[in-house]
């Protein structure tokens with residue numbers, strides 16, 4: 001691995017619990033990793049430890065085969081050759097765009113420096129803005145200047161901490177796509193922190209979900225969504241609910257299968273690898289909004305108790321006769337009223353179950 005964190009723990013003085021607790025993951029050169037999790041889960045602390053800005057208490061961090069952090073050894077931040085981009089663009093207001101971008105390479109020979117500034121400004125789409133000052137630029141443009149400045153010295157690793165959080169939602173989504181393209185073109189290895197899933201999905205090759213200092217899962221977006229390793233990940237990523245269910249044996253044509261009995265009916269056709277993972281008996285099954293199909297012919301009826309228009313579809317919150325609540329994505333031409341009963345059936349590609357948890361009061 002190019003960047004490797006092993007059993008990393010960081011604890012602030014006077015705090016009862018570590019802010020980062022035994023976290024391990026790796027990135028290959030050129031990969032983009034994203035850390036996502038609720039406020040206070042330890043994302044920024046992990047990023048700062050990687051940059052060498054926080055001492056670590058256990059474990060180690062290595063970059064490009066060299067140890068940069070351990071409890072007894074720490075390469076100073078400036079010697080790690082990492083670039084950083086934060087949410088406040090931190091541009092120098094009295095320097096123009098070109099001078100801002102040249103800041104980290106001021107010791108380079110003039111010709112080489114000019115060429116590099118022009119290259120990275122082109123890369124971020126600001127090739128014609130070199131002479132402008134930060135206050136003459138939009139927030140999105142300023143953030144691209146900050147990115148160009150961080151990329152200019154060709155850092156070994158780029159660290160980005162919620163760089164778009166001061167920007168409006170539309171711009172954030174566009175910049176997230178652009179950022180991925182720019183980083184891939186630059187061949188940069190990057191670690192990005194956000195609390196926004198869409199941003200994480202748009203940017204990351206690998207995404208780590210953190211909660212209370214722990215890394216619950218480190219995987220690509222598809223796996224996080226379809227194979228969440230913990231209840232926390234299942235809950236945090238995507239819309240869905242846990243419904244009480246039972247894994248039972250079922251015989252058909254002399255062959256025994258496992259199937260899952262849910263309040264919406266039985267989930268059949270579970271592939272063999274998935275069946276192996278299922279333990280017989282009671283469980284909670286994850287039902288995502290896209291696992292529930294609206295079907296007038298279905299035997300299970302549910303009452304619409306909430307609906308949110310999302311352009312091409314509605315997100316309906318539905319209550320079953322048995323009292324459970326599920327969610328469903330339904331094409332937006334099926335515009336039903338609140339309180340109406342509609343037919344639904346499960347169409348689950350990946351069955352995800354967890355051990356039962358007592359219902360919270």
Ligand SMILES: Nc1ncnc2c1ncn2[C@@H]1O[C@H](COP(=O)(O)OP(=O)(O)OP(=O)(O)O)[C@@H](O)[C@H]1O
Pocket residue numbers: 012013015019037038039040041042043044045046195
């Ligand atoms: N300098 C500090 N001293 C003591 N505790 C701190 C310090 N910085 C952060 N913490 C605590 O460490 C934990 C992790 O904080 P951190 O800022 O890493 O979380 P985060 O996931 O980045 O949150 P956010 O999304 O709100 O920025 C929190 O409980 C926080 O209160």
